[in-house]
Amino acid sequence: MTLLDGKQTAETIKEEIAAEVKNIIAEGGRAPHLAAILVGNDGGSVTYVTNKVLACERVGFESTLIQMEDTVSEEILLGKIAELNNDPEIDGFIVQLPLPKHIDTEKVLEAVDHRKDVDGFHPVNVGRMVAGLPAFLPATPYGILQLLERYKIDTFGKHCVVVGRSKIVGTPMSILMSKCTYPGECTVTICHRNTVDLAHHTRQADILIVAIGKPEFITADMVKEGAVVIDVGTTRVADATRKAGFKLKGDVKFDEVAPKCSYITPVPGGVGPLTIAMLLKNTLRAARHEIYGELAAN
Numbered sequence: 212m213t214l215l216d217g218k219q220t221a222e223t224i225k226e227e228i229a230a231e232v233k234n235i236i237a238e239g240g241r242a243p244h245l246a247a248i249l250v251g252n253d254g255g256s257v258t259y260v261t262n263k264v265l266a267c268e269r270v271g272f273e274s275t276l277i278q279m280e281d282t283v284s285e286e287i288l289l290g291k292i293a294e295l296n297n298d299p300e301i302d303g304f305i306v307q308l309p310l311p312k313h314i315d316t317e318k319v320l321e322a323v324d325h326r327k328d329v330d331g332f333h334p335v336n337v338g339r340m341v342a343g344l345p346a347f348l349p350a351t352p353y354g355i356l357q358l359l360e361r362y363k364i365d366t367f368g369k370h371c372v373v374v375g376r377s378k379i380v381g382t383p384m385s386i387l388m389s390k391c392t393y394p395g396e397c398t399v400t401i402c403h404r405n406t407v408d409l410a411h412h413t414r415q416a417d418i419l420i421v422a423i424g425k426p427e428f429i430t431a432d433m434v435k436e437g438a439v440v441i442d443v444g445t446t447r448v449a450d451a452t453r454k455a456g457f458k459l460k461g462d463v464k465f466d467e468v469a470p471k472c473s474y475i476t477p478v479p480g481g482v483g484p485l486t487i488a489m490l491l492k493n494t495l496r497a498a499r500h501e502i503y504g505e506l507a508a509n
């Protein structure tokens with residue numbers, strides 16, 4: 212069994228990005244600038260956004276964190292988005308999810324200029340991804356592709372089972388695993404809450420990708436001998452022995468599943484750090500106008 216070291220892989224990617232930032236600056240350009248909007252103060256969201264801002268500093272990006280009360284109106288949030296869309300200093304930005312219930316998430320995501328949508332959640336980027344055109348890919352699936360590629364995992368003709376069909380992980384992941392370039396070429400099954408006999412499907416998987424948010428849901432009997440297992444889940448579970456009062460649990464019961472696997476990602480230190488690295492990569496691509504060319508003058 213080989214552990215897929217997401218932390219180390221993310222460090223390598225960030226070093227590559229940092230070297231490119233130095234080149235941009237040496238050539239007289241300015242540092243890429245990522246902004247993040249955080250509504251409310253959910254513990255997990257605060258941690259992730261803080262990690263994103265710290266990661267920007269590490270690679271030499273500019274970063275701006277915009278915090279709003281969870282009572283903020285949709286109108287004010289949309290106003291802020293318009294401001295960032297029109298700010299030539301901002302190369303890319305994200306709106307951290309989930310948003311409070313009184314805000315229409317779809318409307319918010321569609322309000323982001325697709326050329327600055329480094330999360331890859333705007334319908335234009337989703338559509339371009341499905342069509343196989345250059346697009347900002349959602350950071351978590353993009354990070355998983357990087358892990359498969361950097362560990363040279365064979366995906367050709369394999370059966371990939373994705374558990375979870377969210378817009379940010381499961382659905383894009385299933386599409387990317389079936390594409391006709393490496394890492395892809397898989398036969399893909401996508402499972403969700405209404406899947407009948409889930410274990411029957413997960414046991415067929417050569418590559419099992421789980422993103423449901425149910426701690427230790429996937430047990431050894433649900434996994435085929437020799438499978439590649441990618442655990443996206445990160446749920447805070449109360450743990451009085453920890454200083455923080457909680458520990459992070461994946462969707463996979465690691466201790467019993469790991470011995471059966473050819474490769475497996477740990478939690479923490481697996482997919483999470485890559486998500487952040489790929490968000491930075493998308494921001495670098497936005498700053499270089501790699502996907503959509505130069506932005507028209509506002």
Ligand SMILES: NC(=O)C1=CN([C@@H]2O[C@H](COP(=O)(O)OP(=O)(O)OC[C@H]3O[C@@H](n4cnc5c(N)ncnc54)[C@H](OP(=O)(O)O)[C@@H]3O)[C@@H](O)[C@H]2O)C=CC1
Nearest residue numbers: 351375376377380403404422423424443444445482483486
């Ligand atoms: N490491 C990282 O970088 C990231 C980690 N995450 C983590 O991944 C997890 C999933 O996140 P996200 O994709 O946003 O989740 P969502 O809550 O948006 O979606 C969960 C999906 O899992 C499905 N599901 C839930 N329970 C079951 C079940 N018992 N059997 C089968 N399917 C089930 C749901 O099905 P249905 O559609 O039928 O409701 C849904 O499609 C969370 O723990 C989150 O914190 C998320 C993003 C990035």
Ligand SMILES: Nc1nc(=O)c2c([nH]1)NC[C@@H]1CN(c3ccc(C(=O)N[C@@H](CCC(=O)O)C(=O)O)cc3)C=[N+]21
Nearest residue numbers: 258259305306307308309330445479480481483484486
């Ligand atoms: N607009 C938007 N974009 C997102 O990409 C997005 C989002 N909203 N909402 C929530 C999910 C979740 N997510 C994670 C990012 C990093 C870690 C991460 O770095 N995890 C570390 C541990 C971090 C910790 O200590 O808690 C690890 O797994 O090793 C986890 C989860 C991004 N998401």
